[in-house]
Amino acid sequence: MNVSTEINNTITVARLDGRLDAAAVRNHRDELKKATEALDKWMILNMEHVDFIDSSGLGLIVSLVRNARENNADVAISNLSVQAQTLFELTRMTRIFSIYSDEHTALESLSNVN
């Protein structure tokens, strides 16, 4: 999996590309954890190009939310695939995340959140 980040005012957008599985967690957890610790307010995880996510990948996202919230910031998700949406719903993780249909909508919505 590849990760690219971009800062848009107070919002960091992280675009993930590839499989979000145990190998991706091993390779990217430190980088993403550091990014959540340095957040101004929000991180949007754009998952448009995540073609597969397993329990390790979702576990990583949950840990990022916890890290961000400890630093008075938060993580939102956009562009979930059908497979990812199913896993989020099945594990009831839809209740702890702000989920948006696309990055643009997430940016617009979160720009107005204090």
Added chain:
Amino acid sequence: MNSKTFESLEHRLGSHVYAKRMRKQVERVAYKLTSRGTLVYWENFEPVYRVLRTSLKMTGLLKKAQKNTMEFRVEEIPVKLKRLPKTFNEYRILHLSDLHIDFMQDEGKRLIKHLNKLDFDLCVMTGDYRFHTCGVSDAVIEGMQRLMPSLECEDGVIGILGNHDDLEIVPQLESLGIKMLLNESVPIQRNNQFLWFAGVEDPHYYQTDDIDKAVHDVPADKAIILLAHSPEIINEANENGIDYYLCGHTHGGQVCLPGGMPIITNTRNKRRYSRGSWEYGDLKGYTSRGTGSSGLPIRVFCPPEITLHTLYIDSKD
């Protein structure tokens, strides 16, 4: 692994159990990555292992305790079962448990050497193929791949998951030729007679075992051998008419007092079910001390075991 594989696992387990399993797996990974939460299980108590390791090192016992993890003992267990079909008299089952194969010293060479000398009809594995409770499983699969030729036998290899294994490993183990039972059963046929093997999901940490579902397809009068990771569902097994219960998980304590008395058994059972043969009501069972080691990979007064169960018809009434 892809979305179709997840659909297949959900179909096999049922949506409720599958969701519970996946939720707990997600929570476990998140806990490991944030190092906080409420998961109070011995396998998460790394500070305890650090203290134990330092104590053993200071007393000069560490190397011996590490070497002990490779001193496999072959346990020959004869067992008489009342409902055993005649054609299964003297049937031999190789039982491996808690291999934690990715952290086995010498990549399992000594274990393979032992296994190559044994003669058996079927191999069963009662979970915990991996050392860590989450993370990549490449080394586990490579280890299992090395092991598989030594497990060749007439009726093949049957396995179940343990509390260290995630669901995602199931298709990988099945691709090696292991028949994984996820609250499912399979009959073994000899001539026109059948011996059924039922296997449940982990009753210890994930608590996704469903014995009713596991034995659903077994005809009422047939003998059933149950594979469960831990001895924690002996009551349910007895109520469901299981003939023989095979499990592991406890490692027999792994670090014991002289005489093999375990300090910790890591189960909700009474200690008499934590190693060796036992009976509970009409149920007979066996808890393996484990073939591999976990936590701090050492063993003290508790050798790792390779178990050979030989089944006999119990004709007395």
